[in-house]
Amino acid sequence: MIGSQYKDQDHLLVALDCIIFGFDRSELKLLLIKRDFEPEKGKWSLMGGFLTQHESLDESAERILHKLTGLENIYLEQLQAFGEVDRDPVERTISVAYYALIDILSHSEEIAEDYSASWFSIHELPELIFDHRQMVDAALKRLRHKASTHPVGFELLPEKFTLPELQKLYEAIYDTQIDKRNFRRRMLGTDVLRKTNQKQKKFSKKGAWLYEFDSEKYFEKMEQGDNLVFKPLN
Amino acid sequence: MIGSQYKDQDHLLVALDCIIFGFDRSELKLLLIKRDFEPEKGKWSLMGGFLTQHESLDESAERILHKLTGLENIYLEQLQAFGEVDRDPVERTISVAYYALIDILSHSEEIAEDYSASWFSIHELPELIFDHRQMVDAALKRLRHKASTHPVGFELLPEKFTLPELQKLYEAIYDTQIDKRNFRRRMLGTDVLRKTNQKQKKFSKKGAWLYEFDSEKYFEKMEQGDNLVFKPLN
DNA sequence: GCAAAAGTGTTACGAATACACCCATGA
DNA sequence: TCATGGGTGTATTCGTAACACTTTTGC
Numbered sequence: 001m002i003g004s005q006y007k008d009q010d011h012l013l014v015a016l017d018c019i020i021f022g023f024d025r026s027e028l029k030l031l032l033i034k035r036d037f038e039p040e041k042g043k044w045s046l047m048g049g050f051l052t053q054h055e056s057l058d059e060s061a062e063r064i065l066h067k068l069t070g071l072e073n074i075y076l077e078q079l080q081a082f083g084e085v086d087r088d089p090v091e092r093t094i095s096v097a098y099y100a101l102i103d104i105l106s107h108s109e110e111i112a113e114d115y116s117a118s119w120f121s122i123h124e125l126p127e128l129i130f131d132h133r134q135m136v137d138a139a140l141k142r143l144r145h146k147a148s149t150h151p152v153g154f155e156l157l158p159e160k161f162t163l164p165e166l167q168k169l170y171e172a173i174y175d176t177q178i179d180k181r182n183f184r185r186r187m188l189g190t191d192v193l194r195k196t197n198q199k200q201k202k203f204s205k206k207g208a209w210l211y212e213f214d215s216e217k218y219f220e221k222m223e224q225g226d227n228l229v230f231k232p233l234n
Numbered sequence: 235m236i237g238s239q240y241k242d243q244d245h246l247l248v249a250l251d252c253i254i255f256g257f258d259r260s261e262l263k264l265l266l267i268k269r270d271f272e273p274e275k276g277k278w279s280l281m282g283g284f285l286t287q288h289e290s291l292d293e294s295a296e297r298i299l300h301k302l303t304g305l306e307n308i309y310l311e312q313l314q315a316f317g318e319v320d321r322d323p324v325e326r327t328i329s330v331a332y333y334a335l336i337d338i339l340s341h342s343e344e345i346a347e348d349y350s351a352s353w354f355s356i357h358e359l360p361e362l363i364f365d366h367r368q369m370v371d372a373a374l375k376r377l378r379h380k381a382s383t384h385p386v387g388f389e390l391l392p393e394k395f396t397l398p399e400l401q402k403l404y405e406a407i408y409d410t411q412i413d414k415r416n417f418r419r420r421m422l423g424t425d426v427l428r429k430t431n432q433k434q435k436k437f438s439k440k441g442a443w444l445y446e447f448d449s450e451k452y453f454e455k456m457e458q459g460d461n462l463v464f465k466p467l468n
Numbered sequence: 469g470c471a472a473a474a475g476t477g478t479t480a481c482g483a484a485t486a487c488a489c490c491c492a493t494g495a
Numbered sequence: 496t497c498a499t500g501g502g503t504g505t506a507t508t509c510g511t512a513a514c515a516c517t518t519t520t521g522c
Binding site: 055 | 239240243244245246247248284285286287288289290291292294312314315316317318319324325326327328330
């Protein structure tokens with residue numbers, strides 16, 4: 001029977017929608033596009049597209065993200081599937097949501113103007129089409145959880161970053177203030193940050209040390225079953 | 235344009251697979267069925283079916299679960315979508331996995347013999363078809379996380395249960411030993427267990443007090459933003 | 469010399485852990 | 496009366512939270 005098909009089953013559209021989180025060194029933002037086709041033309045929407053026959057869900061999400069933003073090789077993780085019957089008024093469609101994390105400033109050229117995409121502060125989101133708002137809320141919840149237990153925050157920063165920058169990022173993600181000393185102790189305590197011998201002098205006269213995420217060390221620790229905590233304190 | 239269709243997009247099969255966890259007061263188990271059609275006929279499989287045009291994902295999971303096991307009104311939560319291109323050799327299919335939690339003994343009649351389903355200890359699973367093993371692993375991970383922060387463990391027990399039973403459950407979920415005194419303090423400390431005035435004398439001469447989960451109190455606490463911890467100690 | 473951001477240590481409190489004995493009952 | 500499982504309290508340890516001053520440097 002292999003090679004035949006399942007008979008008499010409904011075939012439907014599978015969409016993919018990407019919640020793209022970005023950080024501009026001060027605020028957590030979301031990349032949205034003006035939808036240029038009906039329905040809801042002109043409204044804001046997540047980056048989306050349809051799954052094709054010969055690509056996996058992960059591949060499809062990457063393809064769509066690349067096509068709509070020029071972005072490649074960025075952190076992308078499946079959130080969950082959304083499947084209400086009437087979620088898309090045009091045709092029955094289920095959507096698998098993915099979320100992506102990028103450093104806005106390192107990718108500003110790729111996300112060119114002609115993509116008609118804009119960054120919105122997560123505190124000032126416009127109305128979104130369909131169930132996209134629900135997706136965003138779920139993604140933010142997931143990001144908050146993930147960033148407290150896995151080193152995904154670094155995806156939102158350039159390769160080399162300072163501890164004050166990292167702290168600002170966590171403060172943006174959790175929308176809270178964090179004590180500097182406790183934050184540093186915790187982060188350095190994970191022992192997966194490598195101090196470089198360079199200083200970042202953009203933001204202060206004294207300058208702040210640049211660090212890198214040390215992924216080898218991180219994987220070592222994971223294999224040993226250590227579970228790190230990046231959770232903000234206070 | 236509303237009412238028209240998205241043109242030229244692939245339509246595909248969307249399957250649903252249910253990872254059904256059960257607890258028999260001593261072990262955490264999984265309900266599997268012998269697949270009675272090709273391919274992989276005769277091998278063990280999760281409970282599955284296909285999404286139809288006019289039902290949501292959640293509804294579909296409920297329907298499939300009911301059809302295959304007779305179970306109704308049980309805890310069911312989406313895990314995630316699985317979408318490798320070749321995951322089903324018959325035809326391109328993506329599958330959305332759900333996991334369910336039930337008390338085995340309260341449902342033994344419903345899950346009748348004629349469903350050709352059997353319970354397997356999570357420590358002795360047979361080989362599963364397709365990517366079902368991956369789904370099971372992901373579900374167990376999710377269950378472990380969920381049960382430490384949300385009151386889902388109670389779904390695996392009868393409505394009234396004793397603290398020793400609850401402890402056995404947590405020990406089964408986390409495959410670990412837990413100190414009795416610490417466990418009780420933690421569980422009672424959540425303040426969402428209501429002691430009944432009945433004792434369960436099945437397992438001991440002295441008898442153990444029966445408790446109920448107090449969902450009203452739980453929701454109150456949630457609204458106040460308290461976050462409870464059901465995590466096992468030691 | 470002063471403004472502005474970077475960097476550093478210690479104390480106090482509360483939560484998690486480890487641990488051992490008494491209680492009630494049926495056989 | 497004894498075997499079996501149910502139930503209880505405390506001391507110690509460790510992690511988290513709170514908190515303020517010094518350093519560097521460009522202007």
